[in-house]
Amino acid sequence: MRKLLLGFLFFLSFSAKSQETEFSFNDNGMTDFIITSVEAKPAFEIYKKVIEWINVTYKNPNKVVLSTIENQFVRFEGSSSEFYAMNAISKIYVPVKYEIEISIKDGKYKFDYIGMTIIENNIRIPYFNTKTKEELGKYPIFKNDGTLKSSYKYFTEVPIFLNNLNKSLLESLISNVKKGNDW
Secondary structure, three states: OHHHHHHHHHHHHHHHHHOOOOOOEEOOEEOOEEEEEOOOOOHHHHHHHHHHHHHHHOOOHHHHEEEEEOOOEEEEEEEEEEEEEEEOOOEEEEEEEEEEEEEEEOOEEEEEEEEEEEEEOOEEEEEOOOOEHHHHOOOOOEOOOOOEOHHHHHHHHHHHHHHHHHHHHHHHHHOOOOOOOOO
8 A cells, every 4th residue: 555655646746747837948958838727717718718818919819820629729820029039249139920839628728839930031931840959959059068059048038938928828817807898
């Protein structure tokens, strides 16, 4: 019985560590996705609130939603001039499009960063649509010692942007404020 209990506790601690709750970037690359708990919310309600959040957050919501499966899944593409910065002589933000996939289950959702595309002169250049250091190693962003080259040192800000985006979504999901005409 004691071995069974210890095994169960070990499994619980392992599974708790395997689900990330915030994006981060380290020597192993960037977090692939995060799981966010929304206790006592059924999948259909989470889905409805995700769609409402997209409608409020984005200027042209019909253009940013790429795909949906009702009550299960939403994929959308946003754009920002504050998502990604490069370092030339100084910090320079470049306009990008980013793609997010939200998978929904009762009481939780998965916020999955698919990738970003740099927009230059109306030409889309796929960039960092991968997660791990091995995959990122295909790009010339790391020095031989494994650290980021100086021109890419601001890539570590991408997880901050994604965490803020997820926080905005979560606040919308847990908010019960009804918008009215009392203005």
